Amino acid sequence: MKIISYNAKNFRQIEYMKMLPESVKQEIEIVAKVLPFKANNYVIDYLIDWSNYETDPCYILTFPNRHMLPEEDYNKVKWAVEKGLPEHEITKIANEIRLSLNPHPAQQQSNIPQLNGTPLPGVQHKYRDIALFFPTQGQTCHANCTFCFRWPQFVKDLDLQFSMKEIDQVCEYFKQHEHLHELLFTGGDPMIMSPRTISKYIDTIFKADLKNLTTIRFGTKSLTWWPFVFLPQYNDEAQEMLDLFKRIVDKGIHLSIMAHFNHYQEMSNSAVAEAIENIRATGAEIRTQSPLLNNINASADIWAKMWDQQVNMGMVPYYMFIERETGPYEYFQVPLAKAYEIYTDAIRVTSSLAKTVTAPSMSAAKGKAQVMGIIENPLNGEKYFQIQYIRHRDYNQSYKPFLMHYDEKATWIDQLKPVELQLQNQ
Ligand SMILES: *Cc1c(COP(=O)(O)O)cnc(C)c1O
Ligand code: SF4
Numbered sequence: 001m002k003i004i005s006y007n008a009k010n011f012r013q014i015e016y017m018k019m020l021p022e023s024v025k026q027e028i029e030i031v032a033k034v035l036p037f038k039a040n041n042y043v044i045d046y047l048i049d050w051s052n053y054e055t056d057p058c059y060i061l062t063f064p065n066r067h068m069l070p071e072e073d074y075n076k077v078k079w080a081v082e083k084g085l086p087e088h089e090i091t092k093i094a095n096e097i098r099l100s101l102n103p104h105p106a107q108q109q110s111n112i113p114q115l116n117g118t119p120l121p122g123v124q125h126k127y128r129d130i131a132l133f134f135p136t137q138g139q140t141c142h143a144n145c146t147f148c149f150r151w152p153q154f155v156k157d158l159d160l161q162f163s164m165k166e167i168d169q170v171c172e173y174f175k176q177h178e179h180l181h182e183l184l185f186t187g188g189d190p191m192i193m194s195p196r197t198i199s200k201y202i203d204t205i206f207k208a209d210l211k212n213l214t215t216i217r218f219g220t221k222s223l224t225w226w227p228f229v230f231l232p233q234y235n236d237e238a239q240e241m242l243d244l245f246k247r248i249v250d251k252g253i254h255l256s257i258m259a260h261f262n263h264y265q266e267m268s269n270s271a272v273a274e275a276i277e278n279i280r281a282t283g284a285e286i287r288t289q290s291p292l293l294n295n296i297n298a299s300a301d302i303w304a305k306m307w308d309q310q311v312n313m314g315m316v317p318y319y320m321f322i323e324r325e326t327g328p329y330e331y332f333q334v335p336l337a338k339a340y341e342i343y344t345d346a347i348r349v350t351s352s353l354a355k356t357v358t359a360p361s362m363s364a365a366k367g368k369a370q371v372m373g374i375i376e377n378p379l380n381g382e383k384y385f386q387i388q389y390i391r392h393r394d395y396n397q398s399y400k401p402f403l404m405h406y407d408e409k410a411t412w413i414d415q416l417k418p419v420e421l422q423l424q425n426q
Contacts, residue, residue: 030077031064034094036154038144046269057263057296061145068328073097103152105326115173127391130182133170137197138190142226147293147332149324167201171208182215191222191229195240216248219258224266227275242282249283261290263297264306276313289319292339293332300345307354317357325412333411340371362413367392369413
């Protein structure tokens with residue numbers, strides 16, 4: 001198999017796209033001025049069911065459509081394109097729209113730590129025991145998912161990127177923070193880096209001999225979106241990547257691949273099955289996490305099937321996320337009440353081994369807020385959400401359930417009314 005990546009610039013060359021109606025191609029071109037768009041031939045040839053592309057989850061995950069932008073913004077860009085405005089003026093319009101799409105939800109930028117008084121811009125340290133590292137070369141992906149909250153990182157002309165080159169500073173930071181145990185390589189997708197580049201980071205970490213580092217995680221969508229990263233018969237570098245995993249495990253460090261999933265359709269071919277086997281043979285484990293997305297996976301059947309299949313293939317279901325309020329979230333968002341219903345309907349019918357998954361959570365400013373339940377007061381019929389932070393900036397505040405007033409339409413914690421506040425107002 002030949003491995004080629006495609007991007008928005010040459011999308012007209014993709015065979016399958018020739019069959020898309022002109023109007024759809026034009027829509028893609030217009031939305032792609034604002035939201036990053038990139039596809040690869042694996043997703044196009046093996047994951048998308050083209051006979052039904054309009055409702056196909058992998059198609060919707062890859063190809064933007066006009067409903068992903070507010071109507072007014074879409075029309076503004078359409079006007080500019082049709083009028084033939086010069087590229088820099090279209091970019092200016094696009095940048096204005098991008099900034100209005102909440103590019104930094106949950107104040108991610110406030111999690112940037114300091115080392116000896118200087119900010120470490122490629123690191124986020126929000127929870128006491130784990131730091132996120134955004135290696136410079138890992139800030140793109142094998143494809144850009146339409147729902148992605150990292151989208152500002154893929155838009156090169158906006159100066160909003162987190163990243164840094166120096167892993168040395170990360171090591172120093174670990175030495176100064178004894179409660180840190182885990183380092184999570186994230187991006188973008190760190191598995192877009194060559195194994196040689198990742199090895200340089202890992203070797204520096206090994207050399208630093210960090211006594212408190214017990215776990216390394218890689219967050220990645222490559223397992224299902226570009227499985228060749230782990231398939232030596234198709235990719236010269238894959239064996240090196242697998243060997244690197246083994247080296248980390250042999251050092252006594254727990255290695256967890258945090259695999260991003262959206263739909264069971266992503267597991268439907270043998271390339272993924274083989275990639276999973278190869279990773280597990282290194283001693284690494286695979287945990288799966290997925291956001292709940294309208295138009296992609298908003299049904300209990302899809303989740304139950306996905307989790308069961310993940311367990312059958314040797315993976316551990318881990319997180320179900322509520323879609324963050326950024327980019328085209330209005331197209332993808334699912335109300336919290338509906339999310340909880342989908343979660344419970346799905347988890348009830350899965351094997352117990354799939355019940356490792358945590359009920360839906362929102363990565364909010366204070367931490368990961370989980371929807372634990374919907375409770376009805378039998379005396380007056382009043383309904384509440386039961387919420388807890390499973391992760392909180394201040395770990396003392398985690399695992400303390402509290403009630404918020406039920407709101408059928410709310411899609412994020414900041415839309416819920418706290419119970420105490422209302423009592424005070426009465
Ligand atoms: C989710 C998240 C983590 C990882 O949290 P776990 O619960 O350990 O998986 C770390 N840092 C930030 C900022 C996060 O949002
Ligand atoms: S692979 Fe992950 S980081 Fe990359 S575009 Fe998709 S959701 Fe975003």
